[in-house]
Each structure stands twice: as structure tokens, then as C-alpha cells.
Amino acid sequence: MLQGLNAIQLRNNIRDGQITSREAVEWTLERIANLDPGIGAYLSVFADKAMDQARVVDAKIAAGKPVGPLAGMPIAIKDNMCYVEGLTTCGSKILANFKPPYNAHAVEKLLAADAVIVGKTNMDEFAMGSSTENSGLQKTVNPWDTSRVPGGSSGGSAAAMAAGMCFAALGTDTGGSIRQPASLCGIVGLKPTYGRISRYGLVAYGSSLDQIGPLTSCVEDAALLLGVLAGHDERDSTSVDERMAPVPDYLGELGKPIDELKIAIVPELIDKAEASVRDAAKAALELYKKFGATLVEVQMPHFDYSIAAYYVIATAEASSNLARYDGCHYGYRSPHAHDYIEVYSKSRAEGFGAEVKRRIMLGTFALSSGYYDAYYLKALKVRNLIRQDYTNAFAKADCLMMPVAPTTAFKLGEKTDDPLQMYLADVYTIAVNLAGVPGVSIPCGFDEKRLPIGLQIIGPAFSEDKLLRIGRMFESKTDYHKQRPTLQG
Amino acid sequence: MAAKVDYKVIVGLEIHVHLATRTKMFCGCELVYGGSPNSRVCPVCLGMPGSLPVMNKQAYEFAVLTAMALNCEIARFTKWDRKGYYYPDLPKNYQISQYDLPLSHDGFIEIPLEDGSIKRVGIIRAHLEEDAGKNTHELGNFSAVDLNRAGAPLLEIVTAPDMNSASEVRQMAQELQRIVRYLGISEADMQKGHMRFEPNVNLHINKDGQTYKTAICEIKNLNSFRAIERSVEYEVHRQLDEFLETGRTMQIGNKRTYGWDDVNQTTVLQREKEEAHDYRYFPEPDLVPVEMDEAWFEQIKSRLGELPLQKQKRFVGEYGLSNYDASVLTADKATAEYFEKVVQAGADAKRTCNLITQTGQKLANQNNTTVDKLGISPQNLAKLAQMADKGQISATAAAQIFEKMSQQNADPEQIAKADNLLQNSDAGAIEAIVDQVLAENVDAVQEIVSKGKKAGKAQGFLMGQVIQKSKGQANPKVVAEILSRKLAQISS
Numbered sequence: 001m002l003q004g005l006n007a008i009q010l011r012n013n014i015r016d017g018q019i020t021s022r023e024a025v026e027w028t029l030e031r032i033a034n035l036d037p038g039i040g041a042y043l044s045v046f047a048d049k050a051m052d053q054a055r056v057v058d059a060k061i062a063a064g065k066p067v068g069p070l071a072g073m074p075i076a077i078k079d080n081m082c083y084v085e086g087l088t089t090c091g092s093k094i095l096a097n098f099k100p101p102y103n104a105h106a107v108e109k110l111l112a113a114d115a116v117i118v119g120k121t122n123m124d125e126f127a128m129g130s131s132t133e134n135s136g137l138q139k140t141v142n143p144w145d146t147s148r149v150p151g152g153s154s155g156g157s158a159a160a161m162a163a164g165m166c167f168a169a170l171g172t173d174t175g176g177s178i179r180q181p182a183s184l185c186g187i188v189g190l191k192p193t194y195g196r197i198s199r200y201g202l203v204a205y206g207s208s209l210d211q212i213g214p215l216t217s218c219v220e221d222a223a224l225l226l227g228v229l230a231g232h233d234e235r236d237s238t239s240v241d242e243r244m245a246p247v248p249d250y251l252g253e254l255g256k257p258i259d260e261l262k263i264a265i266v267p268e269l270i271d272k273a274e275a276s277v278r279d280a281a282k283a284a285l286e287l288y289k290k291f292g293a294t295l296v297e298v299q300m301p302h303f304d305y306s307i308a309a310y311y312v313i314a315t316a317e318a319s320s321n322l323a324r325y326d327g328c329h330y331g332y333r334s335p336h337a338h339d340y341i342e343v344y345s346k347s348r349a350e351g352f353g354a355e356v357k358r359r360i361m362l363g364t365f366a367l368s369s370g371y372y373d374a375y376y377l378k379a380l381k382v383r384n385l386i387r388q389d390y391t392n393a394f395a396k397a398d399c400l401m402m403p404v405a406p407t408t409a410f411k412l413g414e415k416t417d418d419p420l421q422m423y424l425a426d427v428y429t430i431a432v433n434l435a436g437v438p439g440v441s442i443p444c445g446f447d448e449k450r451l452p453i454g455l456q457i458i459g460p461a462f463s464e465d466k467l468l469r470i471g472r473m474f475e476s477k478t479d480y481h482k483q484r485p486t487l488q489g
Numbered sequence: 490m491a492a493k494v495d496y497k498v499i500v501g502l503e504i505h506v507h508l509a510t511r512t513k514m515f516c517g518c519e520l521v522y523g524g525s526p527n528s529r530v531c532p533v534c535l536g537m538p539g540s541l542p543v544m545n546k547q548a549y550e551f552a553v554l555t556a557m558a559l560n561c562e563i564a565r566f567t568k569w570d571r572k573g574y575y576y577p578d579l580p581k582n583y584q585i586s587q588y589d590l591p592l593s594h595d596g597f598i599e600i601p602l603e604d605g606s607i608k609r610v611g612i613i614r615a616h617l618e619e620d621a622g623k624n625t626h627e628l629g630n631f632s633a634v635d636l637n638r639a640g641a642p643l644l645e646i647v648t649a650p651d652m653n654s655a656s657e658v659r660q661m662a663q664e665l666q667r668i669v670r671y672l673g674i675s676e677a678d679m680q681k682g683h684m685r686f687e688p689n690v691n692l693h694i695n696k697d698g699q700t701y702k703t704a705i706c707e708i709k710n711l712n713s714f715r716a717i718e719r720s721v722e723y724e725v726h727r728q729l730d731e732f733l734e735t736g737r738t739m740q741i742g743n744k745r746t747y748g749w750d751d752v753n754q755t756t757v758l759q760r761e762k763e764e765a766h767d768y769r770y771f772p773e774p775d776l777v778p779v780e781m782d783e784a785w786f787e788q789i790k791s792r793l794g795e796l797p798l799q800k801q802k803r804f805v806g807e808y809g810l811s812n813y814d815a816s817v818l819t820a821d822k823a824t825a826e827y828f829e830k831v832v833q834a835g836a837d838a839k840r841t842c843n844l845i846t847q848t849g850q851k852l853a854n855q856n857n858t859t860v861d862k863l864g865i866s867p868q869n870l871a872k873l874a875q876m877a878d879k880g881q882i883s884a885t886a887a888a889q890i891f892e893k894m895s896q897q898n899a900d901p902e903q904i905a906k907a908d909n910l911l912q913n914s915d916a917g918a919i920e921a922i923v924d925q926v927l928a929e930n931v932d933a934v935q936e937i938v939s940k941g942k943k944a945g946k947a948q949g950f951l952m953g954q955v956i957q958k959s960k961g962q963a964n965p966k967v968v969a970e971i972l973s974r975k976l977a978q979i980s981s
Contacts, residue, residue: 082539095538102532104539203538207774236541237777317774320571323582324536328634340632344575367573367769376771 002027004482007073007167007221014072017061021054021072024167025116028074032119032165035487040140041150041160043079044086045119050074053116060114068114069228075110076166078157079120080127081212082201083107090203091123091135091153094325094332094351104201105233106170106212113228118166121156125353126322127177127205129153130425133416134355141412142185144451144485148409151181151425157215158185163487168225169215174206175310176404176429178213179441183404183454186443188471188481189215190222191429193461194436195240197226198233204321206314207238209433218481219442219471223250226464245462257473258466261293264397266300269428273403280445280453281403284474288401291473298393298400302385306431307423309386311359312366312379313434318356319363325351358419383434390435390460399470400458403428404441408451428456438464442471443480452480494733495695498725500658501650503707504665505643505685506675507620508551514619514642515542515585515776522681526635534640536580541775544569548617548642549779551674552592553789555644556615558668558796561596565781569773574766577634578622586645588770591616592779598648599798600664602657605812607798610661611649618643644674650689655721659714662686667797671822679712686711690724691739694732702739703728708756710748720749724756800825808838817846824850827861834871841874848891856895863895870894873901880964886910912964916971919955919963923971926954927979938980948972 002010002024013019029047036042057072077083080090082100089095103111110117124134132140132155140155142148143163150159154171158181161169171178173191182189190213197212204210214225230247233239263285270281285295327333327347334346352360366375393400405425415422432439437460444455455474459467475481513520516533532540553563570588596612620643622636646665652658666684669675676683688711692703706728708720724747731737747756795803797819804815804825819825824845831841849860856863873894877887882905890904905911913919927934933947941947955968 080539082537088538090538098538100532100537100539102537199539200541201539204775235543237543237775316771320573320583320769320771323573323575324538324580326575326582328577329535329580330537340577364769367771369767369769372769372771 003164004484005167006217007070008224010167011069011071011073011224014057015061015067021057021061021116022051024072025050025054025074025118028118028166031163035163035165038141038146038488039143039159039163039165040138041121041156041163041165042076042119043089043091043122043137043156046085046117049085050116050118053111057114057116068112069224070110070113070115070168073115073167074118075115076119076121076157076160076169077107077110077117078123078154078169078171080123080172080203080205081107081170082203083117083120085117086120088120088203089137090127091125091137092351092353092356093136094347095203096137096332098331100201102201105198105235106229107201109229110170121154121160121169123156124153124177125356126203126318127153127172127174127210128318128355128359130176130180130422131410131412131415132156132181133412134353136353139412142409142451143487144186145409145449148411148451149184151184151405151409153177153181154189154215155181158182158187158189161185161187161215161217162485164484167217168221170212170225171215172202172205172210172212173429173433174209174211174314175433176426178215179429179439179454179456180405180426182215182441183456184409184452186446186452186454186480186483186485187215187217188219188222188443189213189441189454190226190464190468191432191439192226192230192464193240193245193438194433195238196245196438196462196464197229198231198236198239200233200235200239204317206317207321208317209310209314211433219440219468219475220251220254222440222471223254223468226250226468240462248465250465250468253465254469254472255476256469257291258398258469259292261288261291261399261470261473262296262397263288263293264296264298264393264400266298266303266400266402269300269303269402272427273406274408276445276447277403277405277407277453280447281401281455284444284455285401287474287477291477296397298396300389300393300431302382302389303431305382306386306434307427309379309382310426310430310434311362311423312375313383315359315363316366316376316379317363319360319367322352322356322360327351355419386431387435390431390437390458394460398459399463399467402456402458404454404456405429408447408449408453432458437461438467440464440467440471442474443483444474444478445480446483452483494729496729497693498653498655498721499650499691499693500652500721501689502646502648502652502658502661503687503689504646504648506555506646506665506669506677507683508548508642508644509673509675510545510547510551510642512545512547513640514545514548514617516640518640520641522638524637526633527637529637530639534580535636542585542773544776544779545642549592550789551642551672552615552617552644553781554672554792555646555669555674556593556596557790557793558672559593559596559598559612559615559646561593561612561615563593563781563786564590565786566590566778567592568778569776570770571773572618573769576621577632578624578636578639580622580636580639584618584621585773585776586618587616598661598664598668600657600661601798601801601812601816602660608652608657608660610651613647613649615644615646618645655718655725658688658721659718662714662717664798667820671794671797679714682712686717688717688721688724690721690728692725692728692732694729701732703732704737704739705744706756707744707746708749709746709759712751716749716751719754720756723754727756797822808832808842810838810842814842814846817850818842821859823859823861827859827867830867831870831874834868836871836874837878840878841870844870844874844877844887844891848888852892852895864898865891865894866898869898869901876901876905880914880966881905881912882910883912883965886912909960909962911962913959913962914964914967916967919959919967920971922955922958922963923968923975926951926958927975930954934976934979937976948976
């Protein structure tokens with residue numbers, strides 16, 4: 001009954017009284033009950049609370065009262081955003097019992113827009129990973145092929161969307177964690193400009209890179225969600241002043257194509273992807289040419305250094321951000337500790353997973369006396385050069401297009417023994433975070449195994465409205481985004 | 490007996506001043522001391538996952554204002570850094586501080602020494618940071634953490650090693666307290682931990698034509714000015730003795746930390762070697778840099794006002810007060826301003842100074858307040874000073890009236906009349922009493938005239954008799970004059 005509806009259609013149906021929010025939530029909860037045991041997208045489901053929220057929205061509509069733009073819509077959020085309902089685990093044993101006393105800004109915004117939060121989704125521990133296999137709590141599989149990964153770190157949100165177990169989801173993107181799982185799961189994933197959405201209440205991984213964004217079934221839904229979430233928040237000093245960057249009406253001109261669109265490309269980057277991905281990207285570019293777009297070849301001379309710079313900056317920040325999980329104040333405390341040093345060392349040794357430990361050690365090393373200049377400072381310089389590469393590209397074109405991930409979804413366990421191979425899964429997405437600019441992943445095809453492929457559209461800071469219009473141009477002439485995996489509950 | 494050793498004391502200070510802002514450094518918690526443990530906290534100062542700091546602008550302005558008073562260069566661009574170390578009282582296991590771009594640097598403080606000279610001590614830097622909480626170990630077989638204080642704004646001031654005696658260190662601390670209280674940026678109560686001083690002490694010893702430097706020792710746990718002075722004195726002697734016994738001198742990494750034991754009046758070794766701390770400083774990504782434009786700079790500067798030492802010097806020059814009197818009057822701003830109001834209302838400066846520093850401050854101390862808050866209008870106190878000057882009341886009566894005024898702020902003249910404290914300076918009336926007393930006390934007069942052994946005592950007795958007969962109202966100065974004249978007449 002509700003299958004195939006996107007978020008805006010569902011919202012309109014609820015608002016118009018064709019269906020109640022309760023029915024939508026019940027339908028969603030039933031689908032989760034049937035399908036999620038085989039997918040593992042959700043870490044927690046708030047059935048009672050969600051029904052309560054749905055009843056409130058239904059009552060408002062019945063009384064003819066105004067409702068928010070997400071009225072009655074079942075939404076999932078990644079488990080690194082604080083929500084007073086249930087737990088906020090970050091996919092980690094160290095926070096497996098952590099109940100936050102406050103809501104994240106993004107959660108407040110959703111609730112204020114009358115959304116219904118159905119549950120919280122699995123993720124790589126502390127958002128460190130590209131397959132969700134680093135979750136310390138649960139395994140999540142790709143709904144298109146359950147022997148494969150959903151991508152990561154927002155793999156739970158992407159899988160929940162692809163399996164139709166929610167109508168929109170929130171993820172976070174530090175090096176590709178929204179766009180890459182969106183690509184691998186055949187949905188739309190938007191990483192907004194750094195500072196566009198407040199990080200207050202988002203459990204930090206790499207503070208200067210982290211950004212919240214929506215995972216949706218189409219570009220239009222992404223525009224709807226971004227409109228709800230964007231804006232200044234005085235509790236986050238890095239959230240952007242709206243006098244500098246006003247929040248536009250993302251839905252307003254969404255359907256209007258960009259005239260004389262200029263698309264920057266780096267041909268050798270596209271050619272580096274595996275054949276199916278490369279061909280899908282090239283086919284997408286051909287379609288844009290048919291819309292009247294021109295392709296502009298640009299250079300990104302520092303692109304190759306982005307993974308190295310990222311793994312210094314992100315891990316340095318993470319080593320400091322994760323210092324607070326020490327067993328003293330909240331979260332997991334080792335029962336084997338005899339003094340406070342052991343409370344620290346044993347709680348952390350037992351609470352953190354291998355990848356988190358690896359990154360904490362990397363970051364600690366990079367910040368250590370005598371190494372700071374050679375690693376951290378140098379990485380900051382590289383970051384500036386990468387930013388400059390983007391500025392130069394955007395001087396010549398409206399946007400930059402490239403694949404999201406070098407491959408389609410890989411097999412579970414395929415890369416878990418080789419961290420470097422796993423890191424390369426983010427080769428196309430990481431530089432965007434270093435530059436702080438927005439990027440969106442939209443479905444642009446399937447490989448021979450019928451695994452989804454994503455196209456990445458990147459623009460200058462605060463050009464989300466334009467990026468979404470460019471994405472919408474493609475979507476309006478294709479149906480990749482409408483395709484869904486066949487699932488047995 | 491060893492020969493007298495020639496040595497020089499070298500002391501620098503690391504100072505932490507708690508700023509009296511409305512809220513904490515990076516969150517909205519009201520900054521109130523006390524309260525049950527962990528009651529004055531929020532997700533931000535608890536370091537909860539997902540919480541983010543927001544800079545307290547008032548704290549920044551307080552810090553800049555203090556740095557200006559310390560003649561520092563004010564940075565127009567600063568940033569925040571994380572200083573990483575693990576300790577249970579530090580919720581995030583890093584402290585937000587300032588590392589390579591402090592908000593101010595390279596200043597100096599001028600300290601009026603007790604001998605009247607001025608000592609200049611260099612300020613290396615002053616920067617802002619957040620305070621940690623407090624660990625307690627006295628509750629049982631476990632330790633507890635109270636985070637009420639966590640996130641309180643702290644101004645850290647580092648001085649150059651320019652102080653050369655224990656008393657200079659104490660006077661430096663007192664002068665800094667006077668400055669920050671003038672600026673109103675801190676209550677600066679040492680007992681309550683609003684100000685913490687950590688002296689770094691060593692000696693330069695000249696022996697056999699060579700200079701030996703002793704190992705630097707840092708002293709902690711000082712909660713009074715007396716403790717500062719005593720502890721430095723103690724450390725100077727301890728280091729001298731140690732050097733003479735062992736020849737131990739400064740080496741890389743042999744800095745020690747001592748705690749002051751106030752009960753036994755000794756320093757106690759806390760840490761033998763300077764731990765090889767690696768704080769892994771890096772720029773705080775959750776905060777944006779602070780840029781200070783000219784307008785903001787000038788706006789803060791305009792709040793500086795006259796600083797205590799300037800005021801003290803002006804009081805000496807403008808009112809002809811002694812340096813000591815001026816320093817007592819300017820010890821706190823409210824008293825100094827009250828003094829000036831009284832003088833402006835027409836009182837003599839020296840007389841006003843005496844009234845305030847002798848009677849006024851005694852009363853203020855009893856009431857745990859300052860002279861200006863005793864409820865006496867400057868006009869009424871000026872009138873009291875004038876009455877004393879004109880001889881209408883005695884010094885004793887002035888003190889009595891002062892005290893009454895603090896209870897009812899009435900006109901001093903009315904109090905004097907009501908309590909019969911007005912002095913009689915009418916020469917004719919007094920002369921009549923003198924004559925009567927001389928006639929009634931022939932023996933005493935004889936003793937004086939014959940210049941006997943008890944002549945002085947006898948004259949005092951006659952004085953007392955006259956005052957008594959006048960019911961205490963005769964002006965002693967006038968009585969003494971007339972009495973001396975009459976006795977001289979009798980003698981000749």
C-alpha cells in the first residue's frame with residue numbers, strides 16, 4: 001500500500017487525510033519486524049514512542065491544526081545522534097548503555113517538523129569505517145545482496161532506506177559516510193556544506209569534518225529534509241551564520257533545470273573506477289550533455305593526497321574526541337579495574353573495537369611532540385591545497401562530477417583484514433570533507449550483478465540548492481532511484 | 490662554621506585567577522560556588538558525547554581587560570587549543586586552553602614595595618582556559634568527582650622570574666589582587682581558591698668565583714599571602730642547605746614540585762622529576778578563532794579606569810598624604826572613591842584619611858564590609874571632619890560620633906549636641922574654671938611653682954580637674970594654654 005511512495009508523497013497523503021500517520025508507522029514497524037532480522041539495519045526501534053508521536057500528529061490534522069513539513073513521517077536516525085528516547089551507542093560497546101540526557105539539534109528539528117522517529121540505525125563504531133562491519137554491536141547487510149556490505153559508516157540508515165523500512169533517514173558524513181552507503185544501496189545521500197547543519201548532539205568523530213545529512217529515496221526528499229535541518233544554532237560555534245549564508249527554499253526551484261550547465265570532470269579519476277562504475281558515470285555525463293550541459297576538464301593536482309591527509313586530521317581529532325570514554329563518568333566501565341589508571345586502560349581496551357583503537361593510536365602519534373609538524377601540520381597544509389583545487393575547479397564550472405565509490409557493494413569480510421583497502425573505498429568522497437563543500441550521491445545505474453551505482457555531484461560551499469537541481473535533472477529522465485531490491489520477509 | 494654565602498633568590502609565578510563571570514567558560518551554567526556536588530553542571534561541562542563548547546564573551550573581555558591592566562600586548566587574532574591529559578576531574582580528558590597564540594603577552598606589573606620603591610615584574614603571557622573539577626578521596630574506599638567547578642573560566646598569568654625575595658613575591662600577589670578587584674573581574678579570595686599562586690623558586694649562588702644555579706622548585710597549595718611568603722622563605726633556606734650539603738644544581742628534568750604544609754610550615758616534596766608531559770596540543774576544532782577589531786579593543790579599554798597604583802600615587806601628590814596612608818586608602822576601590830567624595834564635600838584630606846583608616850575601617854571590618862557601605866553620606870562625614878578640625882569636638886568624640894552615624898546616618902552636629910560631646914573653646918568660661926581649680930588645689934600649684942619632682946604629674950592633674958569640671962566639654966588645647974599662662978603668672 002505504501003511501498004514505492006517517497007517521503008513527500010507520504011507526507012502529502014497524511015496531511016490530506018488519505019492515510020493516518022498511525023497507519024504509516026504501523027506499516028513501517030511491521031516491515032521492520034519482518035525484514036530487519038535479515039538486514040540488521042536498526043539498533044533500536046521505538047514502537048510505542050513512535051505510535052505516540054503519530055497519534056499526536058493525527059490529532060493535529062484531525063483538528064485542522066497546522067502541521068510541520070515532515071508531518072507523521074517515519075524516519076530513522078543514525079545511532080550517533082543524541083535522542084533522549086532509548087540509547088545512543090555509536091555502534092560501540094563503550095556506549096552500549098549510554099542514555100543521553102538531551103536531544104541533538106537535528107533531532108529537535110525533526111521533532112519540531114512533526115516527524116516520527118521509528119528507530120536508530122547501525123553504524124561503524126564511532127562512524128569509523130566504510131562497510132558498517134566495524135559496528136561493535138551488530139552486522140548489517142546490503143538489501144540488494146545480503147552477502148554484501150551496505151557501505152558505511154551510515155550503513156544502517158542506507159540499508160533501512162533501501163529496504164523500505166523508513167521514509168527518510170539521517171546519516172553523518174566525515175569522509176563519505178552518507179554518500180558511499182547511499183551509492184552502494186541505490187538511494188540518494190546528501191552531505192551538506194560543513195556548518196550548514198548544527199553538530200550539537202552529534203557524537204564527534206572528526207569535528208572539523210563531521211556533517212549530518214539526509215539519506216532519501218529521491219532528490220526531492222533530500223531537499224525537503226535539508227530545508228528542515230539547515231540553519232544556524234548558537235550551540236555549535238562552527239554552524240554558519242545565516243546572514244553569511246541564508247537558507248534557501250530548497251524545494252522552491254528544484255524542478256527548474258540549470259541553463260548552460262557546466263560540469264567539471266577529471267577524466268583520469270573516472271577511469272580509475274571499476275568498469276561498471278566508470279561506464280555508468282560516463283553514461284550519466286552523456287545524458288547531461290543531452291540536456292545541453294558542457295563538460296569542462298579540470299585538474300585536481302592534490303586529490304591523490306586526500307586519503308593521507310584525512311587519516312592524519314580525522315584520527316588526530318578522533319584521538320582527542322574519544323578520550324572522554326574512560327569508564328569514569330558514563331558508558332562502559334571494566335569490572336576488572338583496580339585503580340583509576342586501570343579504569344581508563346581496561347575500559348578502553350575492552351570497550352573499543354580494533355578499528356577505533358587503530359585510529360586513536362594513529363591520531364595520538366600524529367599529535368605527539370616531535371611529530372606534530374611532520375604529520376598534523378603538513379596534513380593541514382595539504383587540506384588547504386585540496387580546498388584550492390576545488391576553488392579552481394568551481395571557477396570553471398557549476399559542479400564537479402565523479403563516481404561516489406570505486407566499486408559497487410563488496411562482499412562481507414572482503415576487506416576487513418586489510419584496512420588500507422577499506423580506506424580506499426572512500427577515495428572519491430574524502431576530499432569533499434577536507435574542503436568542507438557539499439556533495440550528493442544519486443543512483444545512476446546498476447552493474448551486471450544488479451548492484452546499484454552512484455554518481456557524485458559536488459559543488460561550492462552552500463550550493464546545495466543548485467546541486468539538488470542538477471541531481472533532479474538526471475532523476476527526472478531516469479528511474480534508477482525508483483528501483484528497489486526484492487526482499488523476502 | 491661555613492663562610493657567609495652570597496646568593497640571589499630568583500622567583501617567577503604561575504597564577505590562576507577565577508573570573509567572576511555570570512556563566513561558565515564554554516556553557517550556560519551559572520557560575521555559583523558551592524552547591525551539592527555535581528548540581529551545577531550541564532552536558533557541555535560534563536563533557537557528554539555530542540556536546541559542544543561556546544565561548545563566553547564576558548570571560549574573554551575580563552581576560553583582555555586584566556591583560557591591559559598588566560600592560561600586555563593584546564593579540565588581535567587568537568585561537569583555542571586542546572591540551573590532552575587523562576585525569577578523573579577533567580571530563581573530556583582534554584582542557585580547552587590557549588597554546589601558541591595566547592590572548593596577550595609581554596607585559597609588566599608595577600608593585601609598590603613597603604619601602605616606598607616600585608618593583609617591576611615582567612608578564613610573559615596571560616591566557617584563558619577552563620578549570621577542572623575536584624577529586625575527593627575522603628568518602629570511603631573510592632574516590633569521587635565533583636564537577637561543579639569544571640568549566641569555570643580561568644585566567645592563567647605567567648610572570649618572568651623577576652622577583653628576588655619572599656616578601657616581593659607576597660607583595661606582587663597582593664598587588665595583583667588589588668588590580669583584579671579594581672577591575673571587578675574576580676573576587677580574588679585566596680582562601681576560596683579564586684586566586685592560586687604557584688611560585689617557581691631557585692637560587693643563584695656565588696661560590697669560589699663561580700655562579701651555581703639550584704634546581705627550580707614549584708610550590709603548590711598556597712591559600713594565603715602569608716603562606717606564599719613563608720613557603721618561599723622556607724624554600725630559599727632549604728635549597729641553600731641542600732646545595733651546601735650536596736652541591737645539587739639545576740639539570741634538565743630535575744625540576745621538583747613541592748606542596749606547602751601550612752600546619753608544619755614546611756614544603757613537602759610532591760613530585761621528584763618533572764614528568765615528561767606530552768599534552769598533544771592541537772587547535773580546538775569545535776571553536777572558531779577570536780578576532781578583535783579596533784572598536785571592540787577600544788570598548789574594553791574604556792572600562793580600564795584608574796588603576797590602584799596610579800590612584801595611590803595621585804593621592805600622595807594631590808592630597809599630600811603619606812605613601813602609607815595612600816596605600817591603605819587605595820587598598821580597595823570603594824574606600825578610595827568614598828574618601829575622595831568626602832574630600833570633595835569640603836573635608837581636609839589628612840583628617841578624612843585618619844577618620845577613615847582609624848575609625849572607619851575598624852567599623853567596616855566589624856561589619857564585614859567597606860567604609861562606603863557603613864551608611865554614612867560623604868557630606869555627613871565631611872561635616873564631622875570639619876567639626877574636629879575646628880576643635881568643636883575631641884578626637885575621642887569624633888570616633889564616638891562616627892560610630893553613631895554608622896547606625897543612623899544623622900547629622901554629626903546633632904549627635905554631638907544630643908550626647909554632650911561639643912567642646913567648649915570659650916576662653917573666658919574656661920579661664921573661670923581654671924581659676925577655681927587653681928584655688929582649690931594649692932598643693933599641686935606649689936609643686937609646679939617650686940619645680941618639684943612631681944611638677945609634670947601635678948600639671949596633668951590640674952588639666953584633668955578642669956576638663957572634669959567642664960563635664961568634658963572644654964577644648965583641651967584651650968585649657969592647656971590658659972593653665973600654662975596662669976601658672977607662669979603665679980611663678981613670676
